[in-house]
Amino acid sequence: MGFIKKLDWYLLKKFLGTFFYAIMILAVISCVIDYSEKVDDFVSHKAPVAAIANYYKNFIPHITALLFPLFIFIATIFFTSQLAYKSEIIAILASGVSFQRFLRPYLIGGGFLCLISLIANNWIIPNANKQRLAFEDKYIHGAIVTSDRNVHLRLSKDLYVFVQSYDFTSNTGYHFTAETIDGTQIKQKIFADRVNYDSVKKIWHLHGVEVRTNNGIHENLKLLTDLDENYPSFTPKDLNNNEAIKEALTTPEIMDYIKEQTLRGSENMNPFYVEKDRRTAQPFAGLILTIIGACIASRKIRGGSGLHLALGIAISALYIMFLQLSTTFSTKAGLNPMLSVWIPNIMFSFVALYLYRRQIK
Numbered sequence: 001m002g003f004i005k006k007l008d009w010y011l012l013k014k015f016l017g018t019f020f021y022a023i024m025i026l027a028v029i030s031c032v033i034d035y036s037e038k039v040d041d042f043v044s045h046k047a048p049v050a051a052i053a054n055y056y057k058n059f060i061p062h063i064t065a066l067l068f069p070l071f072i073f074i075a076t077i078f079f080t081s082q083l084a085y086k087s088e089i090i091a092i093l094a095s096g097v098s099f100q101r102f103l104r105p106y107l108i109g110g111g112f113l114c115l116i117s118l119i120a121n122n123w124i125i126p127n128a129n130k131q132r133l134a135f136e137d138k139y140i141h142g143a144i145v146t147s148d149r150n151v152h153l154r155l156s157k158d159l160y161v162f163v164q165s166y167d168f169t170s171n172t173g174y175h176f177t178a179e180t181i182d183g184t185q186i187k188q189k190i191f192a193d194r195v196n197y198d199s200v201k202k203i204w205h206l207h208g209v210e211v212r213t214n215n216g217i218h219e220n221l222k223l224l225t226d227l228d229e230n231y232p233s234f235t236p237k238d239l240n241n242n243e244a245i246k247e248a249l250t251t252p253e254i255m256d257y258i259k260e261q262t263l264r265g266s267e268n269m270n271p272f273y274v275e276k277d278r279r280t281a282q283p284f285a286g287l288i289l290t291i292i293g294a295c296i297a298s299r300k301i302r303g304g305s306g307l308h309l310a311l312g313i314a315i316s317a318l319y320i321m322f323l324q325l326s327t328t329f330s331t332k333a334g335l336n337p338m339l340s341v342w343i344p345n346i347m348f349s350f351v352a353l354y355l356y357r358r359q360i361k
Contacts, residue, residue, distance in 0.1 A: 008108065022078075023064050026064060031059065031060065045138070055132060059132055062247075069282055074313075114284060117283035133244060146165060150162070153265070159180055161177065174195075175192075191209070202230070209224040209226065251279060291352040292315065296311060319344055327341065
């Protein structure tokens with residue numbers, strides 16, 4: 001532990017202590033506000049106390065992850081400003097410690113929090129979101145009744161299905177079509193007035209069926225009352241196009257989901273690419289904002305901590321604005337997803353470099 005000196009331990013304790021205290025306050029306030037908004041839903045849907053407690057156990061990681069880098073920034077500004085106000089930074093630098101050396105505990109603390117955020121974003125928070133979203137679907141939003149209309153899916157290289165609509169309440173789909181295509185030739189087309197899914201046997205029951213089979217110039221037509229078909233990779237869940245699912249998938253799962261949906265011909269997968277890349281870009285934003293916060297708040301100025309915090313909040317608002325703009329361009333206008341989530345980091349990296357060079361002069 002010779003690398004970390006007493007000065008490092010002192011600043012690290014201040015940094016991490018302020019950060020975790022701020023996050024704890026955020027979690028408590030967020031839970032209180034969320035509970036006050038949803039208490040009527042809890043009562044009307046008769047949600048058990050244990051289920052509500054479990055919901056907030058999973059809600060806390062979700063809400064803290066959203067503002068994780070910004071609270072790193074605010075914590076950095078707050079405790080550094082306090083050090084500057086008490087002239088502790090002047091004393092540290094006057095003792096012969098360079099500003100580069102002074103920044104070392106900030107980089108260690110920011111790197112530690114960056115690592116925590118990386119692990120949490122990719123595995124821990126998605127698993128918590130699975131339970132949180134399941135609770136909200138059951139006790140707040142209510143179950144989804146119908147699917148999107150006119151859903152087209154590609155199940156394999158040569159198999160395509162179409163469902164005009166699906167009623168999840170009655171487990172019934174209407175105007176179902178399955179087409180087997182070889183190159184540009186339709187080999188078989190199955191049409192059914194209604195379909196039902198058997199979740200036990202994992203098969204589809206088709207009713208009012210027409211089966212057309214093409215073999216060159218020969219065509220065969222069969223009319224059947226009922227027909228059972230097995231489509232292993234197709235269930236009613238695939239008809240529910242809910243983008244919120246991306247929050248409940250770990251990074252390996254979201255990569256598999258993107259691969260599967262791309263094969264099926266799903267349009268505009270950019271929101272899922274953005275979510276995958278955001279999980280890596282966001283932690284590094286915390287590290288960049290740590291450097292900016294340390295450079296801004298290490299100078300003793302008139303207005304003290306209040307002015308530093310006001311400046312910090314303004315910079316945080318700018319970061320959120322740039323992130324929102326870039327991700328909107330990706331999901332709506334086709335901007336490269338990885339570029340969209342890294343643009344704010346790249347821009348604020350230049351800000352951090354400028355402030356750092358100005359500080360060491």
